[in-house]
Amino acid sequence: MKLLVIGCGQCGGRIADEFARLGKVARSQRGVDILTNILAVNTDVADLSGLVNIKSDYRHRILIGANKTGGHGVGKLNEVGAEIASEDGDKVIESIRATEKLAETDAFLLAASAAGGTGSGAISVLTHLIKERYDKPVYNMVVLPFQYEELTEGRSIYNVGTCLKSIYLVADAIFLVDNQRFVRKNASLQNNLSKINYMAVRPFYNLLCAGEETVPRYIGSKVLDAGDIIQTLSGWTVIGYGKEEISRKAGFGKSSDFRDKDAQTEQGTKAMTEALGELSLKCNPNNARRALYLATGPHEAMSMDLIKELSGALKGMATEAIIRSGDYPRGKGMIDITVILSELVNSKKVVDYFARTIEYIAASKKRQGGIDWDHRGIEESFKDIPSLF
Ligand SMILES: Nc1nc2c(ncn2[C@@H]2O[C@H](COP(=O)(O)OP(=O)(O)OP(=O)(O)O)[C@@H](O)[C@H]2O)c(=O)[nH]1
Ligand SMILES: [Mg+2]
Known part of the structure; x- marks a missing residue:
């Protein structure tokens, strides 16, 4: 699956930057393209300058509202962010149109924090603008604030509420990422933020690569492609990732001993449990009406037994969901699982x-x-x- 990613505001820009990094890794390590373009949109020059992987020309790092903010952000007023995005939105549309491989885009993904000003205000406006022009799904990834931010700034709750309401009205699906879930003690905030961004984006790697493979040995017996992902994504959504090393005991699938096979399925279900435990926002899987998982691991480990076991494990947790699944025979010594729970009816x-x-x-x-x-x-x-x- 190929995405066109647009980061809005500081947080969104950094998440888009992380996607850009992942796109480079996919190309160099696997020879596949998972992104058609990556843009960052901001009212703040310094934020745009701080990005690393997004191309640095004005078509990729788009400054909006410079005449209003002097390039210094909107200071947490998300209605100003929204207003500027609707005034300057055509700059973003122009960059989309200039995308060389636009026709190959399967979906758009816009990212932002909900508690800030620029991204929180711009994301729904830009989503709306893109939906009006393109007949492709437009997804959002929205980062929820840390607890301390909610406690100290009443305004941030208001920003989150208005942002969530607005995106729910326009986006095809919304990935929720809760900053508080990822807090690790003893690390500086900056380190935490990069780590959170990494952890929020990492689950997309195999998910996007799986359907883009062309080499037969990397194509699963059940390929999870853009169609499956698009069918799954709807409304409030969370994503999780878990991995388990294949121990020597489990062998690498070459043994035919029944105990080895058993150990492999056990490691698969462990990875599934971890993925469900590490969801981007804590939620009850029973609230999901749609779900999807992708199992990635060495060819020999991708047995029907494993898939059957994993489907059973997910169905046991997400009892009300239609489940789609796939296997991706790639990598060594590890089984990893990406899970998406979507159309959450109650968060x-x-x-x-x-x-x-x-x-x-x-x-x-x-x-x-x-x-x-x-x-x-x-x-x-x-x-x-x-x-x-
Ligand atoms: N996960 C993550 N959260 C971030 C990052 N940067 C900021 N945040 C969170 O985003 C919120 C602040 O929003 P920003 O994205 O900085 O705001 P903005 O969209 O640039 O808007 P203004 O600066 O007000 O114009 C807070 O809840 C931060 O904790 C980041 O790189 N990663
Ligand atoms: Mg900012």
């Missing part, structure tokens, strides 16, 4: 953001006097969360 985290945004709006309106906010239902109040486009 506590998302519902909480909406509720807190409504509280935030109610509190600020109450301060201004007027409406009896204490006696309004959630349905009625939901309408009061402004949409950004």
Whole structure:
């Protein structure tokens, strides 16, 4: 599957940069192209300059709203980010049009943080703009803030609420990535951020490569291609990745001893358990209506027994989901699993953001006097969360 990735704001730009790095790895290590283009859009010159892997010309690093912000960002006001994106959105469309391999793009992926200003405001506007012009799925990847940010800045909750509402109205699917899930103690924030970006993007590597292979020995017995992924992705979505080394005990599939086969399937299910434990946002798999997994490992390890076992394990967790799956015979000494849970019907985290945004709006309106906010239902109040486009 080939993506055209667009990063919005600082966080989104860095995530797009990580995709660009992964794209280079795919090309050099596997000889496949998984991206048709990578763009970064920002109101901030310094953020754009800090990127490493995205081409540095103005068509790939797109500065918007320079006349309004002087190139210094929008200072967390996501409605300003949205306004600038709609004024300058044609710059992004121009860059998309200039993409040499645009026709090969299977889907767009736009990334941003929900709590900031530029990315949080721009992502829904740009998604809408792209959807109006191209008949391809447009996915979003949205990063949720750290707990300390929520506690210290009321405004960030409001940004998250308005961003989530707006993207839900336009994007075909939204990958949720929770910063707080990835916090590792004893590391500086900057290191954490790069690590989080790596961990958020890493699960896409095999997923995107699998369907692009042309060498017969790397083509699975059940290929997971763009069609399967597009069929799976809908609404709120999470992604996870797990890996397990194939121990000597399990051999490398060459042994016909039944105990070795057994050990291999056991390692496969361990990797599946890890992937489900490391989802980009904590959620109950029973809330997913669609799911997908890809098993990657040495040719000999990709047995029907393994696939049967893995499907059973996922079905046992995501009981309400239609499950798609594939195998990808590539790599050595390791079985790794990528899992996607999609069309989540109930995410506590998302519902909480909406509720807190409504509280935030109610509190600020109450301060201004007027409406009896204490006696309004959630349905009625939901309408009061402004949409950004
Ligand atoms: N995972 C991850 N989160 C980030 C990164 N950079 C910023 N964030 C998070 O993103 C939020 C802040 O949003 P930014 O992306 O910096 O904001 P922006 O879109 O550039 O908007 P303005 O700077 O306000 O114009 C906070 O919740 C940060 O924790 C990053 O590289 N990775
Ligand atoms: Mg910024």
